[in-house]
Amino acid sequence: MHLPNKKLLLGAAISLATLQAQAVPFMPTDARAMGMGGTGVSSAEVASTVQFNPALLSLTRDDDHFGLKIPQISIVVADDDGFIDEVEDFDEESELDNSGLSNVDLLSNVLDESTGPLGLEKLNQALTDLETAVLPAQYEAAETKLEESVNYLDTRLFSKNPNIDPELVVYSEAVANDLDDLNNKALRMNFGANMALAIPSKKFSLALSAGGQGTFSGRVLVSSDDSDILRRYPDATSKYLTAVANLQSTLKDFNDGVGGVSAQDVADAEEAVSDFAYGGPNRPADEGDTIIFENGDLAEGADDGSLNSQVEMVGVAIADLGLTASRVFNIKGHDIAFGVTPKLQKVTVFDYLYDLDGEDENGNEVEFDGDTITENSEEYTEINVDLGAAYQFGAEKQFQAGLVVKNLLGKEFESPRYVESNGTAGTIVEVSPQVRAGISHKTSWTKVAFDLDLMENDPVAFEDPTQYASIGAELNVWRTLQLRAGYRANLAGSDQDVVTAGLGISPLAVHLDIGLMANASDPEKEAGIALEFGVEF
Structure with missing residues (x-):
């Protein structure tokens, strides 16, 4: 009898997994927001508004006339079940x-x-x-x-x-x-990249954005x-x-x-x-x-090391090209901003199941490469839209409230394995509407924000669903140095709260931001980083 090759077992650790009817999380790529607990529906600024709430583009500061973010990148790795250990x-x-x-x-x-x-x-x-x-x-x-x-x-x-x-x-x-301890434990990774060009105005604002967000999950199914x-x-x-x-x-x-x-x-x-x-x-x-x-x-299998255990992997990547329009309307004496972002979406669903012994049905060694991704992916092109509203109030309009509905046109996308099995196995990925509300308070030196998902979002694969409640704060020193901190709780899951921190440097019109996040009880369970470079004036 031969044991499973250790390299196969360790290789499974970096492989990524699924089941049916999954959804895409609301996790924009934004370093400033990550440092503030993930808030942004009422507090995002200039070029970042397109990811959180298109209406905010008309409620920027009076001296904001141009914003460019290129690039914005982020990565988050979550190991809630101790898969890597x-x-x-x-x-x-x-x-x-x-x-x-x-x-x-x-x-x-x-x-x-x-x-x-x-x-x-x-x-x-x-x-x-x-x-x-x-x-x-x-x-x-x-x-x-x-x-x-x-x-x-x-x-x-x-x-x-x-x-x-x-x-x-x-x-x-x-x-x-x-x-057995490895069975059914999931590993998840989120990554994003984005760029945006924004021209804010109280009368009529426009922004062009392009980017992508990907979420992958994986697990080993031990027989x-x-x-x-x-x-x-x-x-x-x-x-x-x-x-x-x-x-x-x-x-x-x-x-x-x-x-x-x-x-x-x-x-x-x-x-x-x-x-x-x-x-x-x-x-x-x-x-x-x-x-x-x-x-x-x-017997066969007892002497040749054949395994019945499998590695299951699922992922969804969404590339967006959006045009944001926003303006302020006076409704019964109240200035309320509305924004809309119609966008072209390319959705790629990846779904792969293979045996842990590393051999295909012909007895050939399995190699995970570009062809594997292509052969087990399905691509879709669709139109979708984000809608947002925002309102400033208070004696000095120091308070701001926001509401956004992202991906208003909910759609389902079937994986190749789901199609081939006639719906008996594989994955359906849902790009579902996501509704988030927020409120913030600002002074010349500070900003405090709170965001709340108004509905529960299904997971992409094996992790818990999400419904985030986030709070964040920023200290802005002479609009040159920004110190940020925040906290995000998952109301739909246990032991998944994260603490965040961030730093911004903005001499003249140049902005360089970094955001960090980690699980509040154990950083090994979830950690992330976001970086961005931009110009605003």
């Missing part, structure tokens, strides 16, 4: 001994020694020699070889001390547990068949060696002329070895659910 366990030093080796290495060593020239190879040759022996000396030599191999395997696979578990049992269970083979292999081998030991003892008694031991007894013992089958605890191979031995040999 579980994968690293395969390569970490085992706690079972002081050798410095991992559980996989320890089990591999025991199996290599047990199946090598002194173990099963010698045992199988001894059985062949017994079948072909003609002279008494040949029988004696075969018996000696069989006894040596059984004794060797007995010391490697089974402990003479009933209070100490044998190495094969201990290491098999440890690796099986590591494999119970794979972990069961690891756990049952010691039991199967023990029963097989018991049958071999019985043959050895029967042959010795027969050759020594022990009364009551006949040639038929020897034949029966030989048949028990040649027909030996194991399909699980107290189950014959043809009825069991963990087939390891069949007709005296290791």
Whole structure:
């Protein structure tokens, strides 16, 4: 038996996964917003307004006449379930001994020694020699070889001390547990890139924007068949060696002329070895659910390392080209800004499922490359629209409220695997309407903002749904240095709150911003960074 290649297991860690009817999150690419907890529906400025609320483009400062953001980039990696830690366990030093080796290495060593020239190879040759022996000396030599191999395997696979578990049992269970711990744990990555050109005005504002947002998730689906083979292999081998030991003892008694031991007894013992089958605890191979031995040999999958576990990957990338128009309308004495962004969207859905043993249906090694992405992706081109409204109030109009509906025209996009399976497997990605409201307060030096998703958003794949409540603050020193901080809570998930911080440098009209975010309880669960460069005057 061969263990799953460690590189395959570790390679699965960087592979990305799905199920049906998923949605795209509301996570604009904006360094200033990331530093302020993700707020922006009432607080975004100039060229950033197109991502959060097109109406804000008409409510910028009186001295804002031009804005350019190129580029804006961001990346967020989330590991809520500890997927990376579980994968690293395969390569970490085992706690079972002081050798410095991992559980996989320890089990591999025991199996290599047990199946090598002194173990099963010698045992199988001894059985062949017994079948072909003609002279008494040949029988004696075969018996000696069989006894040596059984004794060797007995010391490697089974402990003479009933209070100490044998190495094969201990290491098999440890690796099986590591494999089970990896099951169904998801890893998620979001990335974005954007650029925008904006010309704000109270009368009529315009902006042109182009960008893309991608979200990928992945998981390993560990088959119970794979972990069961690891756990049952010691039991199967023990029963097989018991049958071999019985043959050895029967042959010795027969050759020594022990009364009551006949040639038929020897034949029966030989048949028990040649027909030996194991399909699980107290189950014959043809009825069991963990087939390891069949007709005296290791069954397919138990001897060639074939795995039933799979890696599942799903992703959606949306490229937008939008034209934003905004202006202020006086409604019953109140100046209310409205904005609209019609946009051309290119939606790419990626959906891939492959076996962990790294082989395709033709037995060829699976290689993840550009062709893999192309063959398992489907592209769609659609029209969509964002709508926004904003209102300033207070004695000095220091308060500002905003409301936005993004992707008003909800649509569904089917993955290639969903189409090929006639809807029995694969992914449907929904670009659904997203509604967010916000309120902010500003002074010449400060701004504080609060945003709230008014509806729950489905996940892209295996993570929890999202409904964000965010708060952020900015200290603007002479409009040259900006210090930012924020907090974002997911009202639809547990232990997914993040803290954020940001820094802006804006000498003259040039702006350089960086935003950082991390899970509030454990930065390893989620972390992100955003960078942007722009010009505003």
